[in-house]
Amino acid sequence: MKIFLIGFMGCGKSTMGRKLARQLQFDFVDLDKQIEQETGMGIVDYFGLHGEDKFRQLERDILQKTDFSANEVIATGGGTPCYFDNMVWMNQHGQTVYLSMDPKALANRLINSKSERPLIKGLNYDQLLNFITLKLGSREAFYHQARFIVSAADLTAEKLAGYLNSSSA
Numbered sequence: 673m674k675i676f677l678i679g680f681m682g683c684g685k686s687t688m689g690r691k692l693a694r695q696l697q698f699d700f701v702d703l704d705k706q707i708e709q710e711t712g713m714g715i716v717d718y719f720g721l722h723g724e725d726k727f728r729q730l731e732r733d734i735l736q737k738t739d740f741s742a743n744e745v746i747a748t749g750g751g752t753p754c755y756f757d758n759m760v761w762m763n764q765h766g767q768t769v770y771l772s773m774d775p776k777a778l779a780n781r782l783i784n785s786k787s788e789r790p791l792i793k794g795l796n797y798d799q800l801l802n803f804i805t806l807k808l809g810s811r812e813a814f815y816h817q818a819r820f821i822v823s824a825a826d827l828t829a830e831k832l833a834g835y836l837n838s839s840s841a
């Protein structure tokens with residue numbers, strides 16, 4: 673089974689993905705890291721050099737052309753489900769899980785890791801909270817197409833593995 677974790681920046685997709693993969697004894701891949709490996713540059717540098725449109729095309733190509741293993745947890749980027757047919761594609765190729773979190777919790781988590789994220793680099797706390805509120809509002813229609821919607825706030829890998837197992841029984 674392929675499991676795609678989706679959700680806003682800072683909701684914990686990579687951390688949860690790594691733990692979930694360990695729990696299920698699945699492989700794990702972080703889509704952003706895969707992009708960095710294939711381009712040989714960081715996401716911030718890629719955005720700076722080529723712009724967001726090119727990034728989104730590359731993100732789609734890497735999502736849809738990577739040969740994921742049969743049992744793999746894939747942590748996607750926050751924007752991945754919201755461009756092209758990526759959300760439909762993920763629903764066709766595996767289980768999708770939306771890790772939901774409210775804007776304030778996201779802002780509190782993101783305030784210390786803005787520099788590695790081109791869309792929020794340089795924002796102060798109020799600007800960040802405002803950006804998250806607006807962006808999340810425009811992305812939720814995509815995120816809500818996930819097969820599973822779970823609150824990320826008090827989630828553990830054990831709990832998540834339990835939801836996934838009980839639904840496929």
Ligand code: S3P
Nearest residue numbers: 680681682704749750751789790
């Ligand atoms: C983005 C989220 C980032 C990364 C890029 C764009 C977004 O991934 O793909 O900076 O549009 O929300 P994370 O969600 O892993 O931070």
